[in-house]
Amino acid sequence: MKRPVLILVALLALTPHAFGDWNIHVAPNGSIQGDGSIQKPFQNLTQARNAIRAKRKSSEIASDEAIVVQVGPGVYRLDQSFELTAIDSGTSAAPVIYRSTQPGTAQIHGGESLQPSAFVPVTNPNALKRLSSSAQDQVRVCEVQNLNGDVPDLNDSFRAVPAGPWLFINGQPQELARWPNANADNAGWTSFTKAIDSGMPQPDATDEKLRKLHPGSFQFDDPRPASWDLSQGVWLRGYWTHDWSDEVIRVATYDQQAKVIGLAKPHSYGINNGTWGRSERRFYAVNVFEELDAPGEWYLDRKNKQLYLIPPADFSNASVVLATLQSPLVKMTDAHHIHLEGLSIQYGHSDAISIRNANHIQITNCEIANHARSAISLHGSDNIVSSCHVYNLGTSGISVKGGDRNTLTPGNNLVVNNHIHHYGKFQRTYAPGISLQGCGQIARNNCIHDAPHNAVHYGGNDHLFERNEVYRVVMETGDSGAFYSGRDWTSQGNVIRHNYIHDLGESDSTHTNTMGVYLDDCDSGDTIEGNVFYRAGRAIMIGGGRDNPVLNNLVIDCPIGIHLDSRGMTWEQWNNPKYSSWQLERKAEALNYLNPPWSDRYPWLAEIMNDSPREPLHNPMRGNVFINVSKEVCHFDAKVRKLLKKLDIQNNIVLNTPGSATTTVKATDIDGFTNWDASQKDTLPAEFNTNFSPATLFHSHSGWQKKFPSIASIPFDEIGLIPNP
Known part of the structure; x- marks a missing residue:
């Protein structure tokens, strides 16, 4: 009685084709000569993809047959993007699925693994004399000569991602040698109060360079910079004027006697050029070999390809990865009906997953972590990102754009039940956990926490944010909100309801400039309903906008409950052609707001110019x-x-x-x-x-x-x- 069962099991093991679906197997110990069976699995995803293409071309796989690529446990290292295009697509009834056989164990990596034993004591006398006496015996160095090509230098200034690579130990990003040292909350700032030259244009200056935006300088009384070798490059990450605009700028000069630091590039808002919030300006120094003095700090000699590190505790058995891949680990273009399930996608110096012009893509139960840019950048319609664990990112978490704002056609993209945290490592502002743009996306039941700036940033129309929990965001910045949108009359129809927003970054004693929901600069047409704000600073802020119902919210232990101001009536920027990012009426005209479908969907907007448009009206x-x-x-x-x-x-x-x-x-x-x-x-x-x-x-x-x-x-x-x- 058991023999037919045994024969069936044997057949299933020998062929990838069973019960109308194709099961194709991939394993790290597979062979380049593999055939995708359990006995002879493919070596990597690219082999599996190419086999599917070939079988479809030969009609061995029919268009109505679903395909499951069973990805076994282990590490799959990529030295170029894994790309899927239209020819790799499935159908609604027969999708193409890339599935980890054991969720979380199939690890797609874009980095070089380094052995802890390769890190040895420093013997170079020139290097040793630059280190503090207390650090000389702690620092280890590893030769990384196998890195492809020249290692690029850091740019003189940058807002987001520095030139790669980046170091990770035991699944955590390490700290580039810096001063002051970071602590567990990523604090560790120093500050100044006096700008010598803000760098802003001086119209009456005799020097032509000063009549333009130019590098600024400031007085810094601490003698610490005297110990740095500026010829090797020292960079300062600072909030130079506003607490919502960070930038990393190289130090050009240091006058030890006058105690003045001169920067190599201008900052667009100037140096300490006036702001709402703190009067002192914050910065810290990065990429400073002389400041290599704490466990986990590292420094890369880019010319000689030598990586210096003070190892953390228990380093001998640590997992050490240098993320090197400069393109997304996974790219989809013009694809549809493809699923990624249960994969771990880690260690890249770009985005983890980039999806363009795609529909019916599903990314489910994946771990997406340790990337220099975002976890997922998605453009298309009817896509789903669900139940993913997203963390340790240089910029944002999940960014989605879709639909058509001109016709108000929804994109119907769904971001649901994702755990998103510890993002914005490099780009400290306007790199949110979730970004929705376009028309008609949904973010539901996500948990977003531990970030310097926004949890949610959105623009466009008819998005729904509901049942999300947000906490410990806007921890480092000011004049910013957990949920943020701004400067647009046409960003209409968005609903923020039934979210729990709590324990945000603290405001200082003078200003409460951390917000729960922030509708900035006359932003209009959003509904804030049934949310719970707890210890959330200025819970709800409407900056001069209109048609924003505030209904049935619960606000607890917040310094300020609701803010409404009249900046549209008093600011010169309002609808002013001189300010390109304002021009509220022109933005509306570009979308033909006086005619259907806009005038039907938002009749109050169609009447705005006849209804005291500068006044913050219709905010029930x-x-x-x-x-x-x-x-x-x-x-x-x-x-x-x-x-x-x-x-x-x-x-x-x-x-x-x-x-x-x-x-x-x-x-x-x-x-x-x-x-x-x-x-x-x-x-x-x-x-x-x-x-x-x-x-x-x-x-x-x-x-x-x-x-x-x-x-x-x-x-x-x-x-x-x-x-x-």
Whole structure:
């Protein structure tokens, strides 16, 4: 009775074709002569792809047959991108699937593995004398002569990714030799307050170079730069004027007597040229051989191809990878109906996955980590990125663009249930965890945390952000928000609802310039509904925009609840042709906003020029609950307060729990807000106490929903990551 079963198993092992699907096998110990069977697997993904192409060309594989490339455990090193095009596509009924046989164990790498034993003590006397006496016995050096071609130098200035390669140990990016040293929170800054030359154009200067944007200089009293060999290159990463614009610039000169550092390239906003926020400016030095003094710090002698390192603890058995591949590990162009499942895609000095003009691509349950640029850059429609673990990235996490804004056709791309964290290592600002552009994308049930700047950045139309958890973002920057969009009347129809935004970067004692949701510079047409803001700075900020409903949100322990200002009425930039990034009306005209489908979908926008366009009108604020707000529930400027009768403000509640600070807003200040205070504590449910938090509220069963029906429907337990099916 068992013999037929044994024969069937043997047949399945001998042929990739079974039950209408093709199963093609890949393993690291495969052979270049492999045939894709279990016994003779292919050696890599490229072999498998080429075999599929050949079998389709010969009609051995029919167009209605699904293909599963079974990728076995192990490391698959790439020295060029794995590329898929239209000829590699599947169909809706028969997709092409690249699947790890054991999720997370098929590792696609774009780097060189180095042996810990290859790192030996430094004997070069010239190198030793540049190191501190305490570091000389700790530093090890490894010859990396096998790196292809010349190793490029760092540019004199850069905002994003430095020239590669980059070093990773035990799956973590290491720190390029720097001063001051970083700590666990990636702090470690020094600062200055006096610019000698901001570098901004000086129209009356006799020197022609000074009449243009030029390299600036600043006074730095600490004598530390005197120990650096500038001829070997020293770079400074700084927030030179604004806390939302970082740049790395090489040091050109150092006057030890005057204590002045001169930079090699100009910064577009100048050096300490005025900002909202901190008066002092922050920077740290990088790529400084003399500062190689802490475990995990490294330095690459690019000319001689020698890698210096102070090894971390337990280095003898460490995994050491030098990420070298300068192109995406996976590229898809004009492809469709392809799935990547359970793969680990790591160690590259570009994007991990680049997808262009593609549809019905699915990336599921993949680990995407340790790349100099983004995890996924996707352009197309009807694609899904789900249940992926995305971390340790030089720029952004997942960037999606699709649909047609002219016709308001949705892209229907879905970013769902992804865990995204520790990104923005190189580009510290405007490199978000999730970016949605175009028309009609969805980001749902993602968890985004630990980053210097935005969690979500978006532009375009009709995007939906729901049930996402966001925390420990905007940790390093100011005048920035966890969710951010700005400077566009046409960015209409976006909905931010039922998200939990909490524990954001701290504002300083003078300014609260960290925001939960930030609609900047007259951005209009978005709905902020049913979100929970907890310890989120200035929870909701509307910078002069219109048609932004703020409905049924819960704000707890935030310095400022909601901000609305009149910058459209007071700033010269408003709709001004002199400022190319503003020109609000011209942007709308470019999309033919006075005619269908725009005038049908957004009739209020079609009427904007006839409806006091500079005023921040039609921002209804209804049903919001503000608990323990410490500075201002409503930060409205004087012109906004004169417009209060034009604003729809109703049924908002301001509450202090026992033992909390007293809020500054009273019921008589702004109609539509009812203030409760600690004297009414007997009327409050028991969970409203000095240890109050969103969890105690939503997990209680005391009937608080009857007191606050506007926020009772927030599905708090459904926010954030969900178990994989």
